Amino acid sequence: MSAAMIEKYDKYWADIHGLMAVAVILDPRLKMTMLHACYIALFGEEAAGKYVTEAQELLTVLMKHYHVKDQDSMATSSGGAPSTVSAAAVLSIFKTLAANKKTTSFVRSKNELDRYLEEETLPHDENDYFDILGWWKLEGARYPTLRLIAHDILAIPITTIASELAFSTSERILSEHRSRLTPKMLEALMCNQSWLRHNLKDEGDGRFNSFWSCLEDNEEDLKDESCITRADSD
Secondary structure, eight states: OHHHHHHHHHHHHHHHHHHHHHHHHTOTTTHHHHHHHHHHHHHOHHHHHHHHHHHHHHHHHHHHHHHHHHHHHHHHHTTTSOSOOOHHHHHHHHHHHHHTTOOOHHHHHHHHHHHHHHSOOOOOOTTSOOOHHHHHHHGGGGOHHHHHHHHHHTTSOSOSHHHHHHHHHHHHHSOSSSOOOOHHHHHHHHHHHHHHHHHHHHHOSSHHHHHHHHHHHHHHHHHHHHHHHHHHHO
16 A cells, blocks of 8 residues: 555656646745755755756746747737838837847846846745745736746645545535535535534534534435435346
């Protein structure tokens, strides 16, 4: 069993550690320093540099991809613009870009990442709550492409346990004896069960354990009845 668990963990880690590394970089309190420290602890000091470089390259590729998406959306939104423009208008845009030293989207993305990494990290205190999405919403205006990436990656759940528990809970409600509930009614019953469980847990008077014990007993009774019914029909 231990060998199977290790194999499953290694497979999961191989698929997810790249995005987790990007999430660490996008934390303004941690950035590359914490990422380097984590990889040293996991793989040793010699291999840590390689993994840090791979994580930074992955973030650079993501920035190129998000810039392309941004340019595509801009082109789509401006679909009603005239197909021909005057030479004077083009020359005016050229002078404006040259004055601002605008270059290709890839260079702008790289400079944006460099500016973010060169900026001092925020103070890090494990006991203080830090709203990282709120920080990117307000302060991320200086890094528009990185803010788009942070919006998508930092919202990914770190585990699938929550969704699995939802399916496990549904088995208590949608059984063989109650199989014709509408999706809205099923969702309402699951929410009601979750709220009731939370309230009983906060009270801490012992009713919480007895409540879930009754649910488990009812579930076992339903399973036993279904087994007897199938046996009789056979």
